[in-house]
Amino acid sequence: MITLLQIDASPRQFSPEPQPHQSVSRRIAHHFVSEIKKNTKINNLIVRDLAVNPPPFIDIGWISESFSDEKKDSQTSSLAISDELIAEVEAADIIVISSPMYNYGMPAVLKAWFDQVIRVNKTFSFDSKKEPPIEPILSGKIVILCTSSGEYSFGKGESQAHKNHLGAHIEQLSPYLGADHFHEIASEYQEFKDKRHDRSLENAINKAKALAHQYAK
DSSP: OEEEEEEEOOSSOOOSSOOTTOOHHHHHHHHHHHHHHHHSOEEEEEEEETTTSOOOOOOHHHHHHHTOSOOOOTTTOTTHHHHHHHHHHHHOSEEEEEEEOBTTBOOHHHHHHHHHHSOBTTTEEEOTTSSSSEEEOOOSEEEEEEEEOSSOOOSTTSTTGGGOTTHHHHHHHGGGGTEEEEEEEEEOOTTTOSHHHHHHHHHHHHHHHHHHHHHOO
8 A cells, every 4th residue: 555645736737538728747647646546555645736725935934943943833833834745745655746847947836845845854854064964854755757848858868958957856856755766757849739749748648657557566
């Protein structure tokens, strides 16, 4: 049995029933989750729709409290949402993140989520005497990133890989979610709306299903 945390960042929704203007990144994540459900027992499926319920940006109260030894009541704490989101990450065996590429990076709502969950003494430790001084606290998890982009050739070793600040950034952050394994599943050519996009999406869905089989328990 596994606990699966699904983080969706696209403002577009997805439904298995054909509808116009649906989210491609959510569609890929849907196929991963649906396929793994067929092959393993999902003890708990936690879904965070960041487009519907966007996490707040970090403010001075958050910063002051996160670096303070004083504990506040959970109802008045600036860290209440952060604590809730971190608890979901801690509980998860697999974290599935679906996100479009915006201006070669992640949407602001997804960055806000990362800023809430990557927190000192919660998901990483800091010791000025160590090298490196920052180390992940969590481990043993799998992070699957499902992305969609209007352009193409953002994969490692491809002509626009240096512009991929979505996948590369999240891969760098994934150890602080506890990831021992990170996979990026990308669908490209969305703006072209041609056969290249159809092939890219089909390949992404097939990869999502294959990874679901790989990690089914």
